[in-house]
Amino acid sequence: MIGVAGGTASGKTTVCNLIISQLHDQRVVLVNQDSFYRSLTPEQLKNVKEYNFDHPDAFNTELLLSCMETLKRGEAVTTPNYDFKTHQSVGPGSKQVNPADIVILEGILVLHDERVRDLLNMKIFVDTDSDLRLARRIKRDTVERGRDVQNVLDQYAKFVKPSFDEFILPSKKYADIIIPRGGDNDVAIDLIVQHIHTKLGQHDLCKIYPNLFVFFSTFQI
Numbered sequence: 001m002i003g004v005a006g007g008t009a010s011g012k013t014t015v016c017n018l019i020i021s022q023l024h025d026q027r028v029v030l031v032n033q034d035s036f037y038r039s040l041t042p043e044q045l046k047n048v049k050e051y052n053f054d055h056p057d058a059f060n061t062e063l064l065l066s067c068m069e070t071l072k073r074g075e076a077v078t079t080p081n082y083d084f085k086t087h088q089s090v091g092p093g094s095k096q097v098n099p100a101d102i103v104i105l106e107g108i109l110v111l112h113d114e115r116v117r118d119l120l121n122m123k124i125f126v127d128t129d130s131d132l133r134l135a136r137r138i139k140r141d142t143v144e145r146g147r148d149v150q151n152v153l154d155q156y157a158k159f160v161k162p163s164f165d166e167f168i169l170p171s172k173k174y175a176d177i178i179i180p181r182g183g184d185n186d187v188a189i190d191l192i193v194q195h196i197h198t199k200l201g202q203h204d205l206c207k208i209y210p211n212l213f214v215f216f217s218t219f220q221i
């Protein structure tokens with residue numbers, strides 16, 4: 001179970017895709033924390049501009065936990081989906097996630113909640129300069145989500161940046177690996193993939209020679 005956190009537009013998805021592409025011989029699934037956004041009530045929909053999507057309470061973390069625990073047991077699970085246009089959660093049950101050797105959970109606040117952190121075997125924080133992230137965010141939201149620059153800047157100043165400073169950046173201290181420059185950092189991604197292969201190799205060996213598990217855990221390798 002791998003968690004990939006970081007500010008908006010820090011390159012989390014790119015890092016996940018690069019890791020997944022280098023694990024081609026393994027069963028890997030990617031779970032997006034964004035799929036667990038709560039639906040906005042009609043009241044909240046009336047003034048979406050006042051809604052903070054970057055706050056931990058915007059996510060249904062209870063549901064995320066139960067989905068991750070199911071996957072950790074090696075069972076299939078259906079997760080909700082989230083529609084960025086209607087701001088409504090679709091599901092649960094709209095996204096089928098099959099059991100896998102590796103589960104990657106990606107999202108801005110993945111390392112915020114202790115209960116989620118306790119499920120993870122590896123915690124990664126993608127650490128990209130805030131000005132680069134804002135530039136990417138403006139480009140993404142205007143091009144892909146058809147929003148005007150002023151709207152994106154207002155939301156960034158009011159919610160995205162304050163929530164990054166209050167909730168996301170403080171979660172960096174829980175990371176095992178911090179990746180400066182995100183997806184551009186080939187060395188970091190290669191090291192992560194090697195570590196995953198090592199752990200998977202040990203896992204397979206322990207299946208064949210159970211007492212090896214004692215050896216690995218005793219010597220913390």
Ligand SMILES: [N-]=[N+]=N[C@@H]1[C@H](O)[C@@H](CO)O[C@H]1n1ccc(=O)[nH]c1=O
Nearest residue numbers: 008034037053054084087108155160
């Ligand atoms: N705006 N804003 N912030 C969040 C956050 O930065 C990002 C999380 O991936 O998606 C954005 N987000 C989330 C839900 C939504 O309905 N609209 C939206 O823009």
